[in-house]
Amino acid sequence: MEEEKKGRRDFLGMALGACAAVGGVGALYAAKRTWDPLPSVKAAGFTTIDLSAAKPNELVVEKWRGKPIFVLKKTPEMKENPRDIVIGSDRFLVTIGLCTHLGCIPAYQKDNLLFFCACHGGKFDTSGINEPGLPPPSPLEIPPFKIDGTKLVLGEEGPEYKAMLAAGITV
Amino acid sequence: MAHFEKANSLNEWLDQRIGLNTLKRVLNTEYWIPKDINFLWAMGMVLAATFGLLVISGIFLLMYYKPDTNLAFDSVNYTIMSEVGYGWLWRHIHGVGASIVFLIIYIHMFTGIYYGSYKRGRELIWLSGMALFVAFSAEAFSGYMLPWGQMSYWAGMVITNLFSGGSLEAYGLVEWIRGDYVPGDAFLTRFFMLHVLLIPLVIIGLIVLHFGTLRLPHVNNQEGADIDFEEAAALYKAGKKKESKVIPFSPVFLSKDVFVMGVYFILFFYLVFYNFDFAMDPVNFDPADGLKTPAHIYPEWYFLWSYEILRPFGKDAGLIAFGIAQIALFFLPFIDRSPNVAPAHKRGLFVVWFWVLVIDMIVLTAMGKLPPTDPTFALIGQIAAWTFLALGPVLVLITMFEKKIGKGV
Numbered sequence: 001m002e003e004e005k006k007g008r009r010d011f012l013g014m015a016l017g018a019c020a021a022v023g024g025v026g027a028l029y030a031a032k033r034t035w036d037p038l039p040s041v042k043a044a045g046f047t048t049i050d051l052s053a054a055k056p057n058e059l060v061v062e063k064w065r066g067k068p069i070f071v072l073k074k075t076p077e078m079k080e081n082p083r084d085i086v087i088g089s090d091r092f093l094v095t096i097g098l099c100t101h102l103g104c105i106p107a108y109q110k111d112n113l114l115f116f117c118a119c120h121g122g123k124f125d126t127s128g129i130n131e132p133g134l135p136p137p138s139p140l141e142i143p144p145f146k147i148d149g150t151k152l153v154l155g156e157e158g159p160e161y162k163a164m165l166a167a168g169i170t171v
Numbered sequence: 172m173a174h175f176e177k178a179n180s181l182n183e184w185l186d187q188r189i190g191l192n193t194l195k196r197v198l199n200t201e202y203w204i205p206k207d208i209n210f211l212w213a214m215g216m217v218l219a220a221t222f223g224l225l226v227i228s229g230i231f232l233l234m235y236y237k238p239d240t241n242l243a244f245d246s247v248n249y250t251i252m253s254e255v256g257y258g259w260l261w262r263h264i265h266g267v268g269a270s271i272v273f274l275i276i277y278i279h280m281f282t283g284i285y286y287g288s289y290k291r292g293r294e295l296i297w298l299s300g301m302a303l304f305v306a307f308s309a310e311a312f313s314g315y316m317l318p319w320g321q322m323s324y325w326a327g328m329v330i331t332n333l334f335s336g337g338s339l340e341a342y343g344l345v346e347w348i349r350g351d352y353v354p355g356d357a358f359l360t361r362f363f364m365l366h367v368l369l370i371p372l373v374i375i376g377l378i379v380l381h382f383g384t385l386r387l388p389h390v391n392n393q394e395g396a397d398i399d400f401e402e403a404a405a406l407y408k409a410g411k412k413k414e415s416k417v418i419p420f421s422p423v424f425l426s427k428d429v430f431v432m433g434v435y436f437i438l439f440f441y442l443v444f445y446n447f448d449f450a451m452d453p454v455n456f457d458p459a460d461g462l463k464t465p466a467h468i469y470p471e472w473y474f475l476w477s478y479e480i481l482r483p484f485g486k487d488a489g490l491i492a493f494g495i496a497q498i499a500l501f502f503l504p505f506i507d508r509s510p511n512v513a514p515a516h517k518r519g520l521f522v523v524w525f526w527v528l529v530i531d532m533i534v535l536t537a538m539g540k541l542p543p544t545d546p547t548f549a550l551i552g553q554i555a556a557w558t559f560l561a562l563g564p565v566l567v568l569i570t571m572f573e574k575k576i577g578k579g580v
Contacts, residue, residue: 032347035361041351061462066353068462101486103332104325105464118542119329119468120482121549137338137486171340 046155048148051092059108061097064143064154068097068105070115074126078113081127083142083169085160087150094152095128095140106140115140142170197386199421203400203407205392206416212390213431214279219378220432221272221439228264229367236317238363240356243319244458263443266450269311271439273473276304284503285525287512288391294504295384301501303377306370308474313366315471319359320455325468327354327362337487353461395512467542475539476532480560482539483553492560499563506563509570517576520569524562531558 047064054060054073062069072093074084084091097105099117106115106124114131115124123131128140146158157165164170178184185191204212235255237246251258280300283289289297312330316323331348335341350357389400398416406415418424442449454465470478481493515522538552 035347035350037346037350037352038357041355041357045352063462066351066355066461102329104329104468105462107464118464118466135482135485135489 046153049152049154050150051087051090051152052150054092057110057113059110062154064096067143069143069154070095070097070108070128070140072108072126078126081129082167083127083129083139083164085145085147085152087147093126093128094142094145096143097140099136100130100138100140101135138171200419201404202386202420203404203417204390204420204424205396205398206418207392207394207396208390209393210431211278211282213428214275214282216425216428217432217435218272218275218279220436221268221275222374222378224264225268225272226371228261228268231258231261232265233367236363238317238360240319240359240459243317243359247318248456260443263447263450265314267439267442267447269314270450270471270473271442272307273311273471276307277473280304280500281525281529283391284528285515286391286393287395287507287514287518289504290507290512291510292388293384293391296381296388297504298501299377299381299384303374303381304500305497306374306377310366310370310374311471311473313362313370316354316359316362317366318455319459320452321457321459321463321465322452322455322468324354324459324461325465326470327358329468331358333490333493337490354459391512393514395514397512469540472536472540475537476535476559479535479539479552480556483549483556492556496559499559502563506567507570508567509573509575511573511576513576519573521573524566524569527558528562531555531562535559 045065047062047069049062049069049071051071051073054071056073056075057078058073060071062071070093074091074093078091080091083093085094086092099106099119099122101117101120101122104117104119106117106122108115113126115128117123117136120135122134122136124136124140125131128142130136130139142161142164143154144157145161146153146156147160173187175187178187182191186193232251235246235251235258237243247262251262253259283297283300312326316327327349331345331354334348335345346352348358349355350361389398392398396416400417403415403417407417407419412418452471457465469475477493477496480496481489483489484492509518509521511518515525534551534555538548538555541548
């Protein structure tokens with residue numbers, strides 16, 4: 001009798017525990033999904049920019065997914081780099097304008113030909129490459145892009161972007 | 172069922188139902204505090220009172236604040252500051268209180284370290300206190316987002332980016348915390364929830380725990396003396412108050428606390444009425460702009476020391492150093508190997524260690540405020556950061572060889 005009672009109570013305890021665990025996991029999943037970016041936020045993630053109006057060594061800042069996008073038309077004197085986006089005979093630097101250290105916006109110093117981040121002193125050259133020995137661990141990131149004539153669609157992955165990804169130039 | 176008799180007073184009526192007299196005895200009139208203490212022992216109640224002021228001023232701010240990226244900035248800087256009657260008072264109490272509460276927390280912590288109040292039975296007091304420090308930090312950070320000025324936005328950007336884990340590139344986690352690619356409406360509203368509900372609940376729970384951890388080991392005293400509380404209490408209750416080494420928490424100790432609080436609140440309200448600017452960063456009076464970083468981003472003064480530990484290293488090393496700095500103080504009761512519960516000046520090298528820690532944290536704080544461009548200051552910051560990291564192992568060494576102090580003095 002006592003043994004039987006104990007067995008029944010153990011079973012009830014385990015059944016209750018299992019139900020509570022399933023409910024708990026479900027609630028955690030719902031809580032996680034509630035904090036995910038909303039579909040409307042994700043859908044607004046495409047921006048088209050026109051590169052034909054850009055002037056050499058003059059930084060243009062566009063906006064994509066709330067982040068600043070640096071567009072710099074390179075002068076012939078500036079070093080070529082596989083990170084350049086080539087349209088006709090023009091070469092462009094197009095990157096997300098956030099320091100890869102902690103996400104501040106570096107300022108472009110036109111005369112020194114470099115991007116300087118005021119937060120922790122990071123520096124990037126006109127190809128977006130970080131200067132070694134400073135806090136930023138990697139070059140400025142290139143956003144997903146697709147070339148469309150003289151226009152660039154940000155958020156869409158064109159063949160040139162996929163080639164850069166495959167070559168490990170950006171993440 | 173318990174036996175109930177007709178009560179002759181409200182007190183008796185309540186005593187029968189919720190054990191009021193027992194409660195009073197355990198928590199107040201027979202909760203014994205050593206006599207051998209000084210004004211630093213009042214900081215706990217000063218903190219409790221300041222937290223109370225923050226809650227009250229927060230309740231009034233809550234009535235006009237709008238957690239919406241389009242409305243938040245104006246609801247604070249226009250509606251509350253110039254339209255709401257005495258709205259400025261609540262905001263200045265809240266802003267000054269948030270800043271001063273950290274000053275008192277640091278004094279409270281360093282008092283505990285100086286007198287060895289985290290040892291031999293008092294470990295949980297220290298651990299629950301450190302948990303409170305973390306909860307207050309989260310509360311301060313989430314509150315700093317709410318006016319949605321430039322510093323709110325960029326502090327939110329930088330701090331949430333820490334969760335990408337350096338080279339782990341966990342941007343999915345960062346976007347999940349923000350609910351967006353950048354701090355936006357979802358971010359502001361969820362930090363509003365954290366600031367006004369979830370974290371305050373956690374803080375209140377932790378305060379109860381912190382008080383609870385004090386009850387059995389009792390508070391420490393100036394000499395770290397091992398008091399026989401039962402004997403001392405018996406003396407006090409027998410009317411030999413002079414001979415007894417203890418006083419009851421209420422009303423005797425509390426009346427000392429109230430005096431210190433009186434002095435403290437004169438200073439506090441002087442700041443609220445005449446010198447509130449130090450708690451209001453001028454950059455945060457520009458509305459948030461995701462396309463313009465302020466020239467120099469720095470946290471409020473109470474976070475500067477840990478921010479400076481992050482700064483001089485590369486991304487991953489900086490994150491690791493920062494992580495260590497955030498949790499290092501939790502381990503204090505376990506890395507202090509000395510059995511002595513005594514004030515630092517009686518513990519040989521420990522007193523040197525203590526003051527090096529204090530000065531190092533002040534140097535880190537000062538360097539954290541300066542722009543990163545000056546190489547001399549960057550070097551001083553780097554040395555101070557390394558010093559902080561080295562202080563842990565050094566403490567283990569010096570306390571292992573610390574001479575045991577003979578008791579009975």
